[in-house]
């Protein structure tokens with residue numbers, strides 16, 4: 001099968017060396033007190049406690065994680081999903097049940113939109129009809145929900161492909177149905193857009209020099225219904241990642257009823273705040289003063305445009321790992337970013353795709369099976385790293401990657417960050433043993449299922465699922481509408497605008513530099529050349545350097561034409 005010949009090597013050696021330890025997820029009970037202390041109180045308490053314990057709960061109900069170890073740092077804390085897509089809805093204290101993933105009828109009922117207030121008795125007939133209509137609609141909805149909730153693979157309802165001659169084609173259709181099933185509805189996109197706007201507004205209220213940007217799966221359209229929203233706050237003055245600021249923000253968002261279940265990870269290399277936005281039930285991660293995620297979002301969207309089948313396979317693999325609790329980097333799982341890189345490499349190095357022998361979109365079934373085969377059975381985890389060269393994915397020997405030397409445990413996944421070649425984005429995935437096993441098991445299950453169904457009669461095939469053998473979806477009933485074309489994902493628009501603005505700044509910067517260089521060169525050789533004064537665009541530049549550890553320089557430009565249509569201005573949301 002396709003890609004196996006590319007990177008086959010033994011990982012037997014590693015079986016002895018891998019210690020198989022799995023870190024336990026810390027669980028801290030939440031304590032709620034009625035008194036609402038000020039930030040200073042919270043800080044005092046934290047200062048007293050610091051050094052004594054690795055986590056504690058403030059009087060304000062904010063969970064503080066004092067992680068200092070490398071493994072727990074920064075992005076590796078990202079989970080990405082609720083354990084169950086409905087979990088957040090039920091655990092969010094005092095929140096309204098969000099109308100995510102509910103069929104249209106229920107939404108209307110829940111909103112009371114169908115209720116008609118009648119004051120005159122002459123309208124009794126109308127009322128009766130309305131009630132009848134409501135009852136009928138409620139019955140239909142109940143029936144639909146029952147049907148759906150009784151199955152682990154709801155994407156096959158009313159979507160029968162059992163008559164396909166090739167079982168791999170059947171699987172391809174199921175993959176497409178699954179993706180349509182979990183793709184967002186108009187309401188879900190609107191809820192996400194609104195949630196981001198509200199949090200941004202609150203951030204700007206607290207810090208007028210700051211802005212909030214979205215990166216991660218919402219900004220790449222690679223999110224499952226329960227995926228978190230990754231945000232980053234950048235500021236002109238910088239330094240928003242300080243401990244003091246983290247608590248100010250946590251407290252501010254809590255006061256504005258925009259955050260519950262708050263966790264502050266203050267001492268990590270990449271400090272973050274995690275919380276649940278109570279109106280939507282969406283999990284939010286906020287990091288500070290780092291723009292690499294914004295760069296990655298743009299790159300991933302480019303990959304998606306250039307790589308047919310990438311979105312489908314990424315969503316399937318995400319759901320596959322999510323159902324097995326293997327997607328959480330905090331517990332050694334494989335995060336969303338690593339999954340994208342694995343699938344991207346797989347598709348771009350697949351011999352039959354490279355030679356245009358097959359179209360990825362028409363062969364998603366075979367490709368999924370081969371993905372599981374490659375990373376479950378054949379990939380040489382001990383020796384091979386994934387990276388990129390000139391924008392194309394490559395495999396290269398781990399031993400030549402200086403930034404990850406010395407390698408203590410060879411049986412680990414090594415994926416070079418496309419935006420920073422010294423960063424191994426899968427360094428937190430210490431449970432690669434179980435992930436590999438799960439992939440290998442999925443290959444066996446799927447191939448066996450294909451053989452089994454191939455020899456079954458059409459009657460026996462009816463109501464069966466191929467994909468359901470490896471993926472389950474439990475949660476609220478959804479419809480099959482992918483409504484991404486109906487409403488703008490503002491995270492994508494804003495990210496595009498952010499990059500337009502940035503490239504304009506960089507262009508202006510280079511232009512000024514070029515002008516200066518040209519002038520200097522001309523001056524040096526003024527005997528030979530006529531000196532031409534190049535017009536320099538009038539731009540007032542102000543360089544604001546945040547704390548040196550970020551290693552990045554933020555440039556704000558204020559010029560007369562600042563407010564043009566490219567201007568990144570989230571306030572216009």
Ligand SMILES: Nc1ncnc2c1ncn2[C@@H]1O[C@H](COP(=O)(O)OP(=O)(O)OP(=O)(O)O)[C@@H](O)[C@H]1O
Nearest residue numbers: 075078080216217223227228293296335336337425
């Ligand atoms: N180890 C890492 N090093 C650097 N950046 C990372 C790392 N992990 C994540 N990121 C950044 O954070 C973003 C979000 O990562 P994450 O793993 O949450 O993926 P995701 O696409 O948002 O998936 P999910 O929907 O599961 O949350 C990535 O696109 C990347 O920019």
Ligand SMILES: [Mg+2]
Nearest residue numbers: 080216217230
């Ligand atoms: Mg994410």
